[in-house]
Amino acid sequence: MLRDITIGQYYPADSIIHKLDPRVKFIATLLYLISLFLFHTYIGYILATVFLVVIIKLSKVPFRFIVKGMKAIVFILLITVVFNIFLTPGKVLAQWWIFKVTQEGLIQAGRMAIRLSYLIIGSSVMTLTTTPNQLTDGLERIMNPLKKIKVPVHEIAMMMSIALRFIPILMEETDKIMKAQIARGADFESGNLIKKVKSMVPLLVPLFISAFRRANDLAMAMEARCYHGGDNRTQMKPLVYKRQDFVAYAVVLCYFAASIGMCVIGW
Amino acid sequence: MKLDNITYTYSPGTVYEMHAIQGVNLDIDQGEFIGIIGHTGSGKSTLIQHFNGLMKPTSGKVLYEGKDIWQEGYNLKSLRSNVGLVFQYPEHQLFEVDVFTDVCFGPKNQGLSKDEIEGRAREALEHVGLAEDMYKKSPFDLSGGQKRRVAIAGVLAMNPKVLILDEPTAGLDPKGRDEIFDQIQSLREKRGITVILVSHSMEDVARYVGRMIVMNHGQVAFDGVPREVFTHYRELEAMGLAAPQITYIMHALKYRGLDVDTQAITIEEAKKSILQALGER
Numbered sequence: 001m002l003r004d005i006t007i008g009q010y011y012p013a014d015s016i017i018h019k020l021d022p023r024v025k026f027i028a029t030l031l032y033l034i035s036l037f038l039f040h041t042y043i044g045y046i047l048a049t050v051f052l053v054v055i056i057k058l059s060k061v062p063f064r065f066i067v068k069g070m071k072a073i074v075f076i077l078l079i080t081v082v083f084n085i086f087l088t089p090g091k092v093l094a095q096w097w098i099f100k101v102t103q104e105g106l107i108q109a110g111r112m113a114i115r116l117s118y119l120i121i122g123s124s125v126m127t128l129t130t131t132p133n134q135l136t137d138g139l140e141r142i143m144n145p146l147k148k149i150k151v152p153v154h155e156i157a158m159m160m161s162i163a164l165r166f167i168p169i170l171m172e173e174t175d176k177i178m179k180a181q182i183a184r185g186a187d188f189e190s191g192n193l194i195k196k197v198k199s200m201v202p203l204l205v206p207l208f209i210s211a212f213r214r215a216n217d218l219a220m221a222m223e224a225r226c227y228h229g230g231d232n233r234t235q236m237k238p239l240v241y242k243r244q245d246f247v248a249y250a251v252v253l254c255y256f257a258a259s260i261g262m263c264v265i266g267w
Numbered sequence: 268m269k270l271d272n273i274t275y276t277y278s279p280g281t282v283y284e285m286h287a288i289q290g291v292n293l294d295i296d297q298g299e300f301i302g303i304i305g306h307t308g309s310g311k312s313t314l315i316q317h318f319n320g321l322m323k324p325t326s327g328k329v330l331y332e333g334k335d336i337w338q339e340g341y342n343l344k345s346l347r348s349n350v351g352l353v354f355q356y357p358e359h360q361l362f363e364v365d366v367f368t369d370v371c372f373g374p375k376n377q378g379l380s381k382d383e384i385e386g387r388a389r390e391a392l393e394h395v396g397l398a399e400d401m402y403k404k405s406p407f408d409l410s411g412g413q414k415r416r417v418a419i420a421g422v423l424a425m426n427p428k429v430l431i432l433d434e435p436t437a438g439l440d441p442k443g444r445d446e447i448f449d450q451i452q453s454l455r456e457k458r459g460i461t462v463i464l465v466s467h468s469m470e471d472v473a474r475y476v477g478r479m480i481v482m483n484h485g486q487v488a489f490d491g492v493p494r495e496v497f498t499h500y501r502e503l504e505a506m507g508l509a510a511p512q513i514t515y516i517m518h519a520l521k522y523r524g525l526d527v528d529t530q531a532i533t534i535e536e537a538k539k540s541i542l543q544a545l546g547e548r
């Protein structure tokens with residue numbers, strides 16, 4: 001049941017995007033997200049759409065898979081759209097009691113919807129094509145300069161990769177415990193809110209206990225293998241930029257320059 | 268209970284696609300004691316979750332008392348109180364403040380009266396051999412084996428007509444293992460329930476069950492009385508399983524020219540057969 005959430009999941013495939021250096025993908029995603037907020041006219045959005053579609057095609061991740069991940073944010077998207085439609089002042093198109101639909105509101109809502117969905121799709125393309133390990137490796141390398149000002153970069157990266165690793169495990173665990181309690185007659189669906197919250201106890205208590213137990217086991221296992229943080233630690237697969245990575249940087253920078261240019265000339 | 272040509276596929280249509288069960292047909296009568304055996308990942312746990320409607324087969328039908336459980340309007344909740352399922356490592360599902368309340372969870376969900384709930388819980392705890400002084404302890408302060416018993420009692424307290432146990436003795440010492448098996452056996456005799464036991468150990472299964480189902484790659488490889496199944500010990504080995512050691516000894520003896528009964532599965536039977544064969548000489 002919980003398996004349908006695809007945000008943050010990795011989709012194995014053999015594509016150029018999968019093979020890129022995680023640092024490239026991370027920076028590209030960041031620039032893409034910024035570009036979404038630079039655009040003001042539909043020409044900009046067309047550019048953003050084309051860019052996204054080309055990347056998805058290259059990544060060989062089925063479009064269906066990405067859309068499935070969107071389900072989780074439909075609710076947030078709806079709220080944003082509704083608020084924008086009704087609460088933006090401007091030229092009134094329709095009015096009903098205290099609710100006014102304005103032209104500016106509609107435009108604003110559409111813009112927000114596009115931005116939000118592209119934001120989610122853009123970042124899921126990154127997570128779908130990068131294993132959590134690569135991702136944290138990349139992050140660690142990008143943040144490396146911060147070590148000079150005593151930011152515990154390695155520890156942060158380690159914590160992130162452990163957290164990411166634990167998500168599927170805990171999901172699986174939730175699924176299992178849920179089934180076990182359903183087999184004992186537990187009901188997680190019907191009833192009012194209070195009853196629903198109460199019915200979560202048989203799920204949450206075992207889940208927390210198992211999470212703590214796992215965390216404890218992991219800490220013990222790391223200790224047993226003499227793990228002691230990042231100093232002088234070498235990597236099995238050090239990240240090295242290849243030609244394709246420089247090409248990708250060039251493409252992304254062109255795209256970003258174009259979007260800044262469009263923003264400046266007011267497109 | 269009947270499984271009609273069921274198939275189950277995990278994550279269909281993605282790269283993670285996994286056919287865990289493929290075309291399984293089973294007919295199970297009330298009162299049978301069945302053992303399901305198969306190597307790791309052969310689909311045992313997936314299979315048994317179909318019996319009480321926790322998993323919906325990708326194709327095929329599951330029938331209980333003649334009715335299709337996935338029919339519109341079928342009461343799955345009542346099915347689940349008739350078909351009790353004890354999961355692998357059931358101790359991970361305990362959550363209440365004390366042992367007794369935890370065992371009460373199942374019958375409480377069945378909507379029984381307070382007296383009835385407590386009566387059932389008491390009975391179930393007795394069945395699994397937990398003493399009164401444990402009732403008020405926190406389930407998290409118990410040993411692994413004791414937790415396992417509490418969890419099994421939690422399902423027993425629902426008075427199921429069919430009891431399914433997924434490796435109830437994994438990780439227990441030999442004594443605890445025998446105790447749990449004996450308790451299950453006596454429970455079956457007393458209440459006349461159907462028991463389906465999933466296990467890795469041929470020896471355990473051979474000692475108790477009347478019918479054995481061997482799973483291999485999501486399919487039923489053998490289905491029959493243990494003695495008969497063990498005559499295929501070479502095929503079993505090819506599946507990464509092994510017949511009881513007695514079977515090997517008896518076959519070896521026979522090979523050396525001693526006329527023994529190769530279908531013996533317990534030490535007693537083997538002893539008798541060997542003595543008999545020696546006496547004849």
Ligand SMILES: Nc1ncnc2c1ncn2[C@@H]1O[C@H](COP(=O)(O)OP(=O)(O)OP(=O)(O)O)[C@@H](O)[C@H]1O
Nearest residue numbers: 277278285287305306307308309310311312313314
């Ligand atoms: N939640 C799941 N998602 C995807 N695949 C799964 C899932 N659960 C099990 N599988 C796969 O289905 C197959 C059957 O698994 P199952 O748990 O039924 O095996 P099992 O016979 O119970 O093994 P074991 O003896 O180790 O308990 C395995 O190959 C497993 O990898």
Ligand SMILES: [Mg+2]
Nearest residue numbers: 311312355433
């Ligand atoms: Mg299993």
